[in-house]
Amino acid sequence: MKPVSQALGAGSSRPRGVGIRAVAKKAGVSTATVSRFLNRPESVSAELGIRIRAIVDEVGYIPDASARALSSRRTRTIGAIIPTIDNAMFAQGLQALQRYLSSQNYLLLLATNEYDLDIELEQARNLVSRGIDGLLLRGDAHHDALRDLLRAKAIDFVNVGVYDPEKSYPSIGVDNEGAGRCIARHLIDLGHRSVGIVAAMQRNNDRAQARMRGVFSALQEAGAAPRPEWQMQVNYKLDEARQAARMLLQREDRPTALVCGNDVIAYGVMMEAQKLGFDVPGDLSVVGFDDLEWSRHLQPALTTIHMPTDEIWTRAGQYLVETLAGHPAMKHREIDFSLVVRDSSAPPKSV
Known part of the structure; x- marks a missing residue:
């Protein structure tokens, strides 16, 4: 039995790819021009760029990232x-x-x-x-x-x-804090003064913290600071949001509106509210953050803060x-x- 190296042929254990010189020769330009196009496509004319790209694709040239990094000090x-x-x-x-x-x-x-x-x-x-x-x-x-x-x-x-x-x-x-104030003021303007919160987990999450600071400040200014028992934190999961909604809505002194830390949490809250027989928004208003694609397709469609x-x-x-x-x-x-x-x-x- 021949050694593997002999069976493959000398130097054939890793086939050599097509080099940049072959691309340059076929395109009728210098290797520097090809390199410039690969690193900064806008540095050559559109017509030349199309020609070089077509040849690169035709011959199957793949730039050596490590070599490029050594020469440019960039990866x-x-x-x-x-x-x-x-x-x-x-x-x-x-x-x-x-x-x-x-x-x-x-x-x-x-x-x-x-x-x-x-x-x-x-x-x-x-x-x-x-x-x-x-x-x-x-x-x-x-x-x-x-x-x-x-x-x-x-x-x-x-x-x-x-x-x-x-x-x-x-x-x-x-401005996450401003977004929190905005959504809370919407509920205040509608007449809500009994507002609960199902927030996202706050640990090491300065965006969620800022949103809730905005919500709290707006509610406090309106004399509608939420009761401690109306405040919950959950992970971004439907089942946790549903559990939180169940606990809040089965209280005799339940809130009339819930601010949710994001749209996914709001989905879970609305699902559980409807399962428990509450009409949204007749019995309970629900609002979120982010404006995910599903938010406009729900029944009812979700009021939320659009984040671009x-x-x-x-x-x-x-x-x-x-x-x-x-x-x-x-x-x-x-x-x-x-x-x-x-x-x-x-x-x-x-x-």
């Missing part, structure tokens, strides 16, 4: 750390981010931290060790050691989903790409939210 890779992928809003945002980064010839590496700052720090170390050029972080609740790491390695980063111009760290997102998720994540990607290219980029960018009034909110029966 064209962006990392992102989010709490979980079990959240429709994060999935939507990541899709928008991926779409933008792909258009700029950047690769996205994703990690999750389960709202645990220690896990986030370890994941950041892993991403840095793999040569990321920049990093997107969800919110502004992070270990100081994480910021120290990124500073020491000269890695640009941006906090996504928050807007805080007072901080020295770049941020792109909405695609724009937030795309803008965050643009900030990193522009910063890495040495172009001036706006360090803090506020994206406007909006109140979307649908059928799940109405005046209480006593009004």
Whole structure:
């Protein structure tokens, strides 16, 4: 029996791919021109770019990422750390981010931290060790050691989903506290003074904390501060939201309206309310945050705060790409939210 190396043939254990010289020769341009197109497609004419791309696809050329990184000191890779992928809003945002980064010839590496700052720090170390050029972080609740790491390695980063111009760290997102005040004032204007809260878990979640600060401040100003027994925290899961609704709605002194930490929680609350025989919004008004796709299709359709998720994540990607290219980029960018009034909110029966 022949040794494997002989059976395969010398040097054939890893077939060599088509090189950049073959692409350049077939296109009738220099290797530098091909390289420039691959790194910055906008640097060549549209006609030439189409021709080079067609030849690249025809011959099956795949650039050597490690060689490109050595020559440019860049891997064209962006990392992102989010709490979980079990959240429709994060999935939507990541899709928008991926779409933008792909258009700029950047690769996205994703990690999750389960709202645990220690896990986030370890994941950041892993991403840095793999040569990321920049990093997107969800919110502004992070270990100081994480910021120290990124500073020491000269890695640009941006906090996504928050807007805080007072901080020295770049941020792109909405005024979450303002969004909380907005949704609470909607219920106040309808005449509700008995308002309960089914919030998202607050631990290491500065966005959820800010939303609830806004809700509480608006209710307190109206003399309608929610009773402690009307306040609950749940994970972003339908079954936990339904359990919370069951506990609140089976009370004799139940609230007439519930503010939910996001749309998924609101879905669970409405499902349980209807199962228990309550009319929404006749007996109970329900409101949420995020304006997920399902929110306008429910019966009744959900009143919520629209968060421009695609724009937030795309803008965050643009900030990193522009910063890495040495172009001036706006360090803090506020994206406007909006109140979307649908059928799940109405005046209480006593009004």
